Amino acid sequence: MGQIASSVFRRALMRLSVALAALVLATPLAAQEFEPDCAAAEKFLGKAVQQGRTVGASVLIWQGGEEACFAASGDAVREEGKAFSRDTLVQVFSMTKPVTGVALMQLWEKGAFGLDDPLHWYLPEYQATRVLTGEREDGSAIVAQPRRAITVRDVLRHTAGFSYGPGGEPQNAADRTWQELDPLSADNTLAQFSQKLAQVPLLYEPGTHWSYSAGVDVQARLVEVLSGQPFDSYVKQHIFDPLGMADSGWKRDEADLARLARIYVAQDDGALEAMPRDEWLKPNFMGKPMTMGGSGIVTTVDDYMRFARMLLDEGELDGVRILEPATVQLMATDHLDPRIGPENRSWLVGKGNGGFGFDFFVRTGPPRDAEENRGTTGEFFWDGLPSMLFWIDPVQDMAVVFATQKIDFDGTLHHDIRDAIYGADYTGAK
Template sequence: MLRQGLALAGAVGLAACATVPASVESQAFAPDCPAIDKFLENTVMEGRTVGASTLVWKDGREACFESAGLASREDNRPFARDTLLQIFSMTKPVTGVALMQLWEQGRFGLDDPLYWHLPEYKGLQVATGIGSDGKPVLRDPSRPPTVRDVLRHTAGFSYGDSGEPADRVWATVDPLSADNTLAEFSEKMAMVPLRADPGTRWIYSASVDVQARLVEVLSGMTFDEYVAANLFEPLGMADSGWKRESSDLGRLARIYLAGEDGGLEPMPREDWLEANFAGKPMTMGGSGIVTTVDDYMRFARMLLNEGALDGARILEPATIRLMSTDTLDPRISPGDRSWLTGKGTGGFGLDFFVRTAPPMSADENRGTVGEFFWDGLPSMLFWVDPGQDMAVVFATQKIPFDNALHRDFRIAVYGTDYAGVPPE
C-alpha cells in the first residue's frame, strides 16, 4: 500500500474560533517566521516527528525557511535545505499539469470518453456485489468515464484498498506492481471493474497513474522523460525525478513509522531501493517523485504565478484557474466524497483540493478561500494561496499521515484568528 502513495485525508480540530469580527475577516497578514520555527522545534522536541522543514513564499519573495531535527537519526544528519524527500501523492499535481499541457495543445478533450485515447477501457463495467461463484456481479455503467473524470477522481476507479467487490479483481491483477510498465499497468487497470458509475462518487484512486499513461500515449514519450523535458527542466527543478543515483542516499531523508506507543522507527529502505535502483519499470503518475523543498516550491510558485516562472510558461492562466476551481457535481453528496470532506470546506478541481468557503467550524483547518493544494503519505503538504499571494511547502517524512501535524502547522502559518477571507 505504501507504493501507492495514499495521502489519507484530513483536517481535524483546532482551537481557533471560526466566527471573528468583520474587520479581521478581510485582514492581510505576514507569516510569523519565529512562530513557524518554534512550531518545528517543538514538534521535534515532543517526538511528533524526527525532522521537518518549511518554505514560505509570499508577495514575490521568500518569506521564511525553517528546519528542525534530523533527516536521518541513524546517521545524525540534519534536516537541511538540500534534503531529498519522498513526496508520494504530491506527485499527483505534477502529473495533472503535464496532462493539461497536452490538453492546451488540442491532443484531447476533457469530456472525451477515456477509451477514445486508451482503447483498453472500452466496455468497463461496474461491480455491484459478489456472486455465488465468488466473482463480482457486473453491470454496464450509466456512461463511460471521461478524461475529466480521470482528472478529478470521479471515474469510479479503485486504489485496491476499499474492500468493495471490484478490489477482488485488483488483488488478482495487481496493476501497480513495480514490475509493470505504465502500458502494462493500464491494461491491467482496465480489467478491474468500476466501483461506481462515473461522475457519481469521489473515489481516490489510481486514476492519476492512468493520467500518466495518457501523457505517454498522447506525447509519444515515456512519462518521466516528458515531465523532465516539459516541467522539471524549464522550471529549473534539477533535484526532482523518479529514478535516482545511489549517491543520492546521502541526502535522502529516512521515512519514520509511528508505532502504537508513539515511537518513531525507520522504515526499511529495501522496497524503495529496489524500485529506484534495480531498474524496475514502473514510473507512477500518482507517486514516486523525489525532490527538495526548493525544487517543489518552484513548482508551487509556477502555480501561484498562473502557469509561469522566470520566463518559462508551463500552462496558460486560464488552465490554472480551471484546475483550481471546484468542478465536482453538487449532486455528489458528502457521503459520496470519502474523506475529501475532512480537508476543509471545498471540493476538487483537476488534481487539487479547492477551498470554496472560509472555515465553517472551530475544528476546521485555517486556510483562505480560493486556496488549492494536495499532500502526501509521509505527512508532506503544500498549498497555493492566491488571495494572500503565498505558497507554502511543509516537509517531513512520517507515516501514518499526521492530520494533527498539518492542523497545527497551519495555525503556525496563519495564526489562530485567521478567518480565511483574503483582502479585497
C-alpha cells in the same frame, strides 16, 4: 403610483439588484491583512520534533514575490545524526499528482484531447471496463456496463469510479481482482498497468462519487500516449527542466542516498521507527520499470517550491510559461457536481470547506470552525502519504511547502503548521 409606473419601477429595481450582484461577484476576494508568522512556524517545527511527533521537518514560505522564510528542525536520518536541511531529498508520494495533472493539461492546451471525451478514445482498453453491481456466492464479481463512459474529466477529478486497491484485506470482488492483477506493481510499465486496471471493476458509476484512486496513473499513461514520450521523459523535458528543478525526478541512483531523508513509521505506542531499507527505497532506487503518475517523485523543498511558485504565478516562472493562466484557474476550480454530496466524497470532506479541481483540493469557503485547518477561500493544495503538504494561497500571494517523512499520514501536523503560519484567529477571505 400607477400600476404601469409601479411595474416599471420594480423592473428598474430588479435590474439594479442584478447589476449590484454582478459587481459584488466580480470584486476580488478580500482577506485579513496578513504576514506569515515565521517565528511561530520555526517554533512549531522544533516543538514537534521535541515531542516526538516527527523525526525531522522543514517549511519554506514564499510571499509577495520573495522568500519569507525557511526553517528546519530535527533529523533527516536519525541513525546517522544527519540534519533535515534545505538540501534534503524527500519522497513526496501523492504530491506527485499535481505535477502529472500539469503535464496532462499542457497537452489539453495543445488540443490533444477534450475534457469530456470518453477515455476509451485514447486508451481503448477502458471500453470493456464494467462497474461492480454485486457478488456471486463464490465471491466472483457481478458487473454491468456503466451508464455512461468514463471521461478524461472524470480521470482528472477522481470521479471515474476506479479503485486504488484494497489497502488491506479485500472487501469486495473488485478488491480481489485488483489483488490478483496488481496493476501498480513496480514491475509493470504504465502500459501494462493500464491494461490491468481496465479489467478491475469500477467501484461506482462514473461521475457519481469522489473516490481517490489510481486515476492519476491513468493520467500518466495518457501523457505517454498523447505525447509519444515515456511519462518521466515528458515531465523532465516540459516541466522539470524549464522550471530549473534539477533535483526532481522518479528514478534515482546511489549518489542520491547521502541526501535522502529516511521514512519513519509510527508504531502503536507512538514511537517512530525507521522503515526497512527495501521498502524505503522502492521503487526509486531499485531499477523497477514503473513510473507512477500518482506517486514517486523525489525532490527538495526548494525544487518543489519552484513548481508551487509557477502555479502561484498562474503558470509562469522566471519568464518561462508552463501553463496558460486560464488553465491554472481551471485546475484550481471545484469540478465536483453538487449531486456528489458529502456522503459520496469519502474522506475528502475532512480536508476542509471545499471541493476538488484537477488534482487539487480547492477551498470554496472559509474554515467553518477552529478544528478545521486554517486557510483562505480560493486556495488549492495537495499532500502526500509521509505527511507532506504544499498549498497555494492566491489571495495572500503565498505558497508554502511543508516537508517531513512520517507514516501514517499525520493531518495534525498540517493543522498545526497552518495555525502557526496563519495564526489561530485567521478566518480566511471574508
